[in-house]
Amino acid sequence: MSDAGTDAAPRGRPRSAAADSAITETVLRLLEEGVTIGELSIEGIARDAGVGKATVYRRWAGKNALLMDVLNSIDEPTPELAGASVRDDLVTMIDAIRRRGLAKRSSAVMRNILLQFQQVPELWKQYHDTVIVTRRDAMLEVLERGVRTGEIRAGLDLELLGDIFAGPMLSRAMMRPGASLEDGLSEQIVDTVLEGARPR
């Protein structure tokens, strides 16, 4: 997994940023044109990017590592948390899912890549073990802080509670092409889950 991130150590002689971006742009363009992940080859990518195969392998261990970088490059960045109100940090995190959903809708490439990732188990596992796990850990930290500050009641399964906060937005943003993702939705979800559905 050490070669999957954008900060992987370069192999051999110093890498060229121009070659790197020519390579990732080529992968994006090919995916945009409808080439499947299965059809992509390092050889074809190198040829289309106008570089040698060795240039690709100097930077990436293989096709999966390259694809992970391409996906990360078009993903919405993880938001900074203010770290004061747990409610506000939850809104920030849920709103990042909403913005990723909007970006995915506006980007055929991203939709196509995500769908294809899900069909290549080792790629999905890698995306899950890096990107998704990092996001869930950040959620858990905020919820644990909430229990300490008294904003979240004690005794709840916090991993499940994280899914209860994130799941509604995930299902709208990622599973239902036509669902509403309007401004203010994240606040509404967080406040409803905090308050509860039955009368107080």
Place this chain on the structure above:
Amino acid sequence: MSDAGTDAAPRGRPRSAAADSAITETVLRLLEEGVTIGELSIEGIARDAGVGKATVYRRWAGKNALLMDVLNSIDEPTPELAGASVRDDLVTMIDAIRRRGLAKRSSAVMRNILLQFQQVPELWKQYHDTVIVTRRDAMLEVLERGVRTGEIRAGLDLELLGDIFAGPMLSRAMMRPGASLEDGLSEQIVDTVLEGARPR
């Protein structure tokens, strides 16, 4: 859409149940073997099922209608609701999502079909407009009943509340291959959302 359901009126002379099931079994087998929806043709399906093309068209208006029936045939049936406690009916509905998730995990065919459906917009729209909308309407009815009986507080956006109940299980069951779907999870989600995450 009138030909999409299993109860579509037969066309022309009476249909043969044996031919019908030979046809749907053939589609399942082909999908199981990795044939994509794009590659499937009525001609190929008829040939493999040992029937004439006319036999297929007598029963289904086209490939999409046939595929909808195949998907419905392997889907978990919609559960009966007891209609007494709103909390219990919510548990029944959320648990149906959990059981579909377990079935999907155990069935490569179902996973493959669902993924492929999502990539054929008109097929996904048809599945959404029939199956998914029906399930969401059932959820809305239960929540409206809850507001009337006082089990759900008034003033909430009930469509969003439906997503808050269903979203956590949907994201576990449909989006995260390794997530826990243990017995009792539906009760835990429903009770946490009813009670709220902040102390009472």
